[in-house]
Amino acid sequence: MQLHISPSMRHVTVFPGKGVREFIKFKVTSRRLSYKMVIYSLLFMTFLLRFIFVLTAMDTIEGETQCSSLGCIGKRLGPRMWRRPDSASVTVPEEIYRVLEGAEPDEPTAGSDVPQTLEEFIEEMKSDRTDAKTFALRLRAMVSLLDQKTRVAKIQEYLYRHVASSSIPKPLHCLALRLAQEHSTNVGARHQLPAPERVPALVDPELYHFVLASDNVLAAAVVAASLVANALLPGSVVLHVITDRKTYAPMQAWFSLHPLAPAVVEVKALHHFDWFTRGRVPVMEAMEKDRAARSHFRGGSSAIVANVSEKPIIVAAKLQALSPKYHCVMNHIRIHLPELFPSLNKVVFLDDDVVVQADLSPLWDIDLQGKVNGAVETCRGADKFVMSKRLKHYLNFSHPLISKNFQPDECAWAYGMNVFDLEAWRKTNISVTYYHWLQKNLESDLSLWQLGTLPPGLIAFHGHVHVIDPYWHMLGLGYQENTTVEDAEKAAVIHFNGRAKPWLDIAFPEIRPLWAKYLNLSDKLIRACNIRA
Incomplete structure (x- = not known):
């Protein structure tokens, strides 16, 4: 830009650029016009022109649908300055609120003229051009119908899942029957477990002792196979399998026909333990009382589903209470580990719905610092759906017995893979506390906690738990369908807690192979019962 001022100060000429003929000429009528005023005016005009050009270009590029630059300020503020209503600030008519907040109308039925879908509702509103009140009434009727459906x-869904998870699949029933037949006809299926020369290992405190309580042969087989396959020193592994009387023959037949040498496997039924057959057993008495109470207060599945006043999540909890696993002695027997294994000082207890993916011998090197139970906390972790459990999620803090003894925000822990210091346990009254609170729950009409074996365990082991690294135990594979295979493969033990057990058809297909890979699908018994991966 060039600036030319005549000697008489009557003409000021501005050339926009070199070689440009067009120019701007100012005629000054007075000699009193200062040089500074002219220069400042020209600079201001130049800046203003460039600013307008840039804003116009940006507004053109962005278009009217994406108005985010300063060039759209006028479009945004214009309606407000001129008191024009903006489409985004239009409020819902009060008439609609009055209708929606009014008294509950009669529940619509599927055969009524209520719109069944959103598309039908929109089409009806377009064709009738109704007022706000009619719009709200029809909307409320449609939402009520959809909520009912x-x-x-x-x-x-909860009922079908309950039936699927509570029933014994035909392949598992077939396997148990065939193994029972093998036990009665095949001498090789009745071998002493373990072999006589390995019996001293059952009480050797220098070895790694694992306890598995189960009445599911297939599940126990996978746990045992995965444990031994991933052990760095399988010859130092001792697995104590505890089962009930009816499952003892099939369980012994399986491990007799499928030895896991050099590991030591012992199979015993509850009636083989001297302690269990000696007089009254608290766990059996508690189960009988619990079964009678559930039958009285809960009723059958038909009565639960027929209750239309309860929320689906409450119905699901009551259906889960009918699950046979809550009446199974295998779920309560862990509270008597010190009596069942008087010669052992430390054991790792495994549930039958876990898979071992790493060597677990380092668990014996963990210092429990005088505590009894080494467990993984369930209130911290990346998966907020699974790892967000505190005592308030299991115990009923509206009951005074619970509220005055425990803190609702205290972190919970998990069963499934636990390190138990039996020597420290014998110095406590954990087992007595367990049955004391079971009795209190029965006296309170089963209102102290959610149904299951974990809540009384949370109470009995309160103050006796040492938190271990979550690497050792990953939970939720039986109800968290968003668990990735990559995350599951990083854990030492994965736990299929929940309804979707890996041996059921309702298991999540993405993570079921982590369990199925420890099945020998070429085994004649597996093939005969049509058990598939």
């Missing part, structure tokens, strides 16, 4: 569908 959703509730029925959720309850049906």
Whole structure:
């Protein structure tokens, strides 16, 4: 830009650029015009022109649908300055609120003229051009109908899942029958477990002792196979399998026909323990009382589903209470580990729905610092759905017995893979506390905690738990369908807690192979019972 001022100060000429003929000429009528005023005016005009050009270009590029630059300020503020209503600030008519907050109308039925879908509702509103009140009434009727359908569908889903998870699949029943037949006809299926020369290992405190309580032969077989396959020193592994009387023959037949040498495997039924057959057994008495109480207060599945006043999640909890696993002695027997194994000082207890993916011998090097139970906390972790459990999620803090003895925000821990210091346990009254609170729960009409074996365990072991690294125990594979295979493969033990057990058809197909890979699908018994991966 060039600036030319005539000697008489009557003309000021501005050339926009070199070689440009067009120019701007100012005629000054007075000699009193200062040089500074002219220069400042020209600079201001130049800046203003460039600013307008840039804003116009940006507004053109962004278009009217994406108005985010300063060039759109006028478009945004214009309606407000001129008191024009903006489409985004239009409020819902009060008439709609009055209708939606009014008294509950009669529940619509599927055969009524209520729109069944959102598309039908929109089409009806377009064709009738109704007022706000009619719009709200029709909207409320449609939402009520859809809510009713959703509730029925959720309850049906919970009922079907309850039936699927509580029933014994035909392949598992077939396997148990064939193994029982092998036990009665095949001498090789009745071998003494362990072999006589390995019996001293059962009480050797220098070895790694694992306890597995189960009445599911297939599940126990996978736990045992995965444990031994991933052990760095399989010859130092001693697995104590505890089962009930009816499953003892099939369980012994399986491990007799499928030895896991050099590991030591012992199979015993509850009636083989001297302690269990000597007089009254608290666990059996507690189970009988619990079964009678559940039958009285809960009723059958038909009565639970027929209750239309309860939320689906409450219905699901009551259906889960009918699960046979809550009446199974295998779920309560862990509270008597010190009596069952009087010669051992430390054991690792495994549930039958876990898979071992790493060597577990380092668990014996963990210093429990005088505590009894080494367990993984369930209130911290990346998976907020699984790892967000505190005592308030299991115990009923509206009951005075619970609220005055425990803190609701205290972190919970998990069963499934626990390190138990039996020597420290024998110095406590944990087992007595366990049955004391079971009795209190029965006297309170089963209102002290959610149904299951973990809540009384949380109470009995309160103050006796040492937190271990979550690497050792990953939970939720039986109900968290968002668990990735990559994350599951990083854990030492994965736990299929929940309804979707890996041996059921409702298991999550993405993570089921982590369990199925420890099945020998070429085994004649597995093939005969049509057990598939």
